[in-house]
Amino acid sequence: MAWFSPPVDNLLYRCLSVSITVWLTLLFVFTIVPAVLGVSFGIRSFYIATLLKIFEWATLRMEMGAKEKNQELYKPYTNGIIVKEPPSSLRELRGSASCLRSEPEFEMADIFYFCRRGVESIVDDEVTKRFSAQELESWNLLTRSNYNFPHISLRLAALWGLGVLVRYGILLPLRVTLAVSGISLLLVLTTLVALLPRTELRFYLSEKVHLMCYRICVRALTAIITYHNRENKPKNGGICVANHTTPIDVIILANDGCYSLVGQVHGGLMGMIQRAMVKSTPHIWFERSEVKDRHLVAKRLSDHVADKTKQPILIFPEGTCINNTSVMMFKKGSFEIECTVYPVAIKYDPRFGDAFWNSSKFGLVSYLLRMMSSWAIVCSVWYLPPMNREEGEDAVQFANRVKAAIAAQGGLVDLIWDGGLKRAKVKDAFKEEQQKLYSKVLVGDHDSRDQRSDKCSEGENDKDAAEGQ
Amino acid sequence: MGALQSAPGHQEYIDLAEKTGFSFEQIGVLHKRFKQLSHNQETLRREHFNEIPDLACNPIRAQIVEAFFDRRNIRQNGGGTVEEIGFEEFLVVMSHFRPPSLHMTNEQRENVRREKLRFLFNMHDTDNDGTITLEEYRHVVEELLSRSGTLEKETAKSIADAAMLEVASISMGHMEPDEFYEGITFEHFDKLLIEFEIESKMNIRFLNMDTTTLCK
Numbered sequence: 001m002a003w004f005s006p007p008v009d010n011l012l013y014r015c016l017s018v019s020i021t022v023w024l025t026l027l028f029v030f031t032i033v034p035a036v037l038g039v040s041f042g043i044r045s046f047y048i049a050t051l052l053k054i055f056e057w058a059t060l061r062m063e064m065g066a067k068e069k070n071q072e073l074y075k076p077y078t079n080g081i082i083v084k085e086p087p088s089s090l091r092e093l094r095g096s097a098s099c100l101r102s103e104p105e106f107e108m109a110d111i112f113y114f115c116r117r118g119v120e121s122i123v124d125d126e127v128t129k130r131f132s133a134q135e136l137e138s139w140n141l142l143t144r145s146n147y148n149f150p151h152i153s154l155r156l157a158a159l160w161g162l163g164v165l166v167r168y169g170i171l172l173p174l175r176v177t178l179a180v181s182g183i184s185l186l187l188v189l190t191t192l193v194a195l196l197p198r199t200e201l202r203f204y205l206s207e208k209v210h211l212m213c214y215r216i217c218v219r220a221l222t223a224i225i226t227y228h229n230r231e232n233k234p235k236n237g238g239i240c241v242a243n244h245t246t247p248i249d250v251i252i253l254a255n256d257g258c259y260s261l262v263g264q265v266h267g268g269l270m271g272m273i274q275r276a277m278v279k280s281t282p283h284i285w286f287e288r289s290e291v292k293d294r295h296l297v298a299k300r301l302s303d304h305v306a307d308k309t310k311q312p313i314l315i316f317p318e319g320t321c322i323n324n325t326s327v328m329m330f331k332k333g334s335f336e337i338e339c340t341v342y343p344v345a346i347k348y349d350p351r352f353g354d355a356f357w358n359s360s361k362f363g364l365v366s367y368l369l370r371m372m373s374s375w376a377i378v379c380s381v382w383y384l385p386p387m388n389r390e391e392g393e394d395a396v397q398f399a400n401r402v403k404a405a406i407a408a409q410g411g412l413v414d415l416i417w418d419g420g421l422k423r424a425k426v427k428d429a430f431k432e433e434q435q436k437l438y439s440k441v442l443v444g445d446h447d448s449r450d451q452r453s454d455k456c457s458e459g460e461n462d463k464d465a466a467e468g469q
Numbered sequence: 470m471g472a473l474q475s476a477p478g479h480q481e482y483i484d485l486a487e488k489t490g491f492s493f494e495q496i497g498v499l500h501k502r503f504k505q506l507s508h509n510q511e512t513l514r515r516e517h518f519n520e521i522p523d524l525a526c527n528p529i530r531a532q533i534v535e536a537f538f539d540r541r542n543i544r545q546n547g548g549g550t551v552e553e554i555g556f557e558e559f560l561v562v563m564s565h566f567r568p569p570s571l572h573m574t575n576e577q578r579e580n581v582r583r584e585k586l587r588f589l590f591n592m593h594d595t596d597n598d599g600t601i602t603l604e605e606y607r608h609v610v611e612e613l614l615s616r617s618g619t620l621e622k623e624t625a626k627s628i629a630d631a632a633m634l635e636v637a638s639i640s641m642g643h644m645e646p647d648e649f650y651e652g653i654t655f656e657h658f659d660k661l662l663i664e665f666e667i668e669s670k671m672n673i674r675f676l677n678m679d680t681t682t683l684c685k
Contacts, residue, residue: 110613111529112589116671118533119566121523123502123673128521132505360508421522 031178035215044224044376048352051375054159055351061156127417130326132358167373175220175372182216187276189213194279203309206280207258214255221248223377227256232383234259234312234342237305239334242344243406244316245324246357247364248371249346252379259314260304264288282310298336305339312342317399318419323356324348326413330403332395340386343402345410349378360422382409485557489564495675499563503556512553513537528613532592537562541591548597568672583659585667590658600652603633 034040189209196202218225233256234240240259242249250261262284265274274285284304290296304310317330324347335341348355353374357367371377384405389398400416407414482496491499506521507513518524518534527533536542538550542565543558545551554562565588569581593601593609607629653661 111592111609112665112667112671114527114529114613115533115589115592116566116673118524118527118530119563120673121521121527122506122518122533122537123499123563125521125523127523128505417522 027174027177031219032181032216035219036212044222047222048224048376048378051352058156058159061153065153065156126326126413126415127421130322130328130415131360131422132323167375171222172369172373175222178216178220179372182213182220183273185216186210186213187273190276190280202280210254210258210277210281214251217251218255221251221371221377222375223248223252223255223379225252225255225378226380228380228382230256230383232342232385233257234344234383234386235340236311237308238312238340238342238386239301239305239337240312240314240342240344241317241330241334241402241406242314242346243324243327243410243412244318244321245346245348246321246355246367246371248355248377249316250314252346252381253314253344256381258311260284260311261314262286262301284313294333298333301334302337302339305337320419320422321357321359322419323358324350324412326415327403327407327410328415328417328419330399332399335389335395335399335402338389340388341398341402342386343384343406345382345384345406345412347380347382347410347412349380352376352378355379380410384409485560488557489560490567490570491560491564496560498675499560500556503559512555513559514553529609531612532609535595536588536592539591541597542588563673566671566673568674582667585671586659586662587655589667589671590655593653600654601658602652603630606633606653 030041030043186209189212190206193202193206193209196205240253242253253259254261258281260281260283261277263274263286265271265285265287274283277283278285282304284300286297286300301313304313315334317334318328319331322328353371353376355371355377357364362370387398387402387405389395393401404414406412482493485491485496486493489496503513506517508517515534515538518530518537524530524533535550537554537559538552540547540549540551542562543551543554544561551558565585569578573581590601591597593605595605595608607626610629610632611626
């Protein structure tokens with residue numbers, strides 16, 4: 001049978017080589033060249049518009065399917081599950097009890113009130129729901145975001161199957177190829193640029209190289225980014241502050257401008273990339289041991305900011321990834337440095353792919369694979385006007401002001417809670433704050449209560465004494 | 470391909486709905502919440518409750534969390550507590566806070582009221598002997614007042630004592646010198662709180678979904 005195989009092999013080889021050549025040419029023409037030059041063919045916008053139409057059709061079919069079977073479609077509650085009673089209702093509750101004069105009613109009212117509030121927090125609290133992915137109201141043909149499995153008709157299942165083929169068979173390999181080429185280009189070119197002497201030319205080239213590689217990475221994720229208010233783009237000698245949803249935030253922002261990144265030194269591939277990047281532009285990488293030393297961190301950041309030739313620093317003050325429905329407490333460290341702060345709000349459109357990295361559920365590699373097998377990543381970036389710390393404002397107040405501005409622009413909920421609650425318990429200091437609020441309500445009544453209870457027990461004691469107990 | 474979301478099976482929900490009185494929608498929502506709290510495991514444990522920041526600030530959080538694991542509240546026989554609860558038990562405890570339906574007969578209303586009162590009573594009566602002794606009552610009041618940082622334990626104790634004396638005088642009337650007041654029984658508890666409209670005040674209000682839009 002040996003004479004039979006060569007022709008088949010030849011045919012196979014020819015097919016493979018032709019398809020690979022076609023593939024690579026298409027890749028080169030439609031993605032890499034535009035990335036290098038910074039232009040766009042508009043293919044991605046067309047793709048998005050088509051996808052939207054398909055999703056609408058899919059959701060409609062599901063609703064019809066559910067109606068036929070006379071069942072209800074499961075729709076997520078985006079505004080919370082329950083109506084929470086306001087804290088002032090404790091007064092009302094007591095008010096109704098105050099018409100009764102005896103002691104136990106006061107305690108009962110409080111216990112009841114706290115009992116109900118406790119159960120309300122168990123059913124729906126502002127914090128724990130921010131650490132899992134946001135739920136969608138329509139279906140985007142991804143299994144991972146579907147809650148209405150029984151309602152999928154045959155046609156819909158076929159469409160979904162086609163979607164899987166397209167995503168895993170065509171899009172994923174394409175994207176992986178792009179990502180790999182983007183990263184290798186970055187490594188090679190930054191090393192080359194680093195060989196040049198420190199001149200204007202080197203700065204210019206390193207900027208171009210970084211921008212080009214980030215553009216390729218953006219195309220590798222099929223990210224469609226709309227930048228608003230570009231006149232407010234961060235300038236040298238400032239700090240750029242943004243809400244954090246995923247590690248991809250860096251790529252999204254760096255696609256439009258050059259920033260100095262701040263972070264820990266990693267090993268492996270990440271470490272290599274970090275070392276390559278720092279050769280041509282000044283990034284701030286910390287050793288693990290240095291991270292704990294806050295003064296050292298602050299000093300390095302201030303030094304960087306003081307040098308006006310260096311690019312703005314990019315910092316994510318939340319410290320952890322949040323699911324893009326809210327903005328959590330900003331850590332004050334970056335707001336203590338004396339310089340202009342450029343806030344940036346990033347909002348992802350969850351219909352095309354959920355960008356949130358749930359680090360307790362997925363590792364980085366599986367997260368990236370999920371990203372690359374979604375339809376697309378669509379987001380909006382708003383550059384907000386620069387802010388400075390005002391007279392008499394401390395770092396915490398300044399941080400909260402910036403946070404409020406970002407939340408307002410991005411349409412996110414502004415929370416005072418710390419993102420670190422994902423992994424740690426509530427700090428005692430915060431608990432004490434809450435307790436003080438409650439005690440204000442309580443103490444006022446207790447003074448009058450104390451007097452009455454003293455009189456009451458005095459009365460009883462006298463009676464006991466009199467009866468010789 | 471990403472984690473397959475398990476769809477709410479309508480059959481199980483029918484049983485749960487009958488048992489607890491929640492609607493399918495509410496059960497679905499609570500099930501999601503259960504999975505969120507338990508990190509997608511089958512059972513909830515006490516440490517899962519301790520992760521809720523809002524609850525951490527509540528002065529009687531220990532009692533509330535214990536209430537979820539109390540055998541009496543999850544309708545199991547015997548006293549004491551369990552270590553972990555499943556979704557069904559979670560729902561049973563939550564049903565104590567179910568909002569009352571609009572059309573209820575007086576008898577139903579009375580039943581609902583007694584159920585909610587029972588929940589509160591169990592919260593106080595930790596040794597399950599049917600009475601809230603001075604010790605037990607004192608314990609709860611102390612937790613409430615001293616954890617809120619308002620008062621010292623001693624002051625809280627004296628307030629509890631005074632309150633107990635008042636209760637004794639209300640329920641027993643005049644006491645003989647050698648009579649000993651054992652504690653508040655459930656009937657006394659009921660009488661004490663007769664003025665409070667527990668059936669309308671002690672419940673959680675669910676946001677209503679506009680069901681008309683679903684059936685276009």
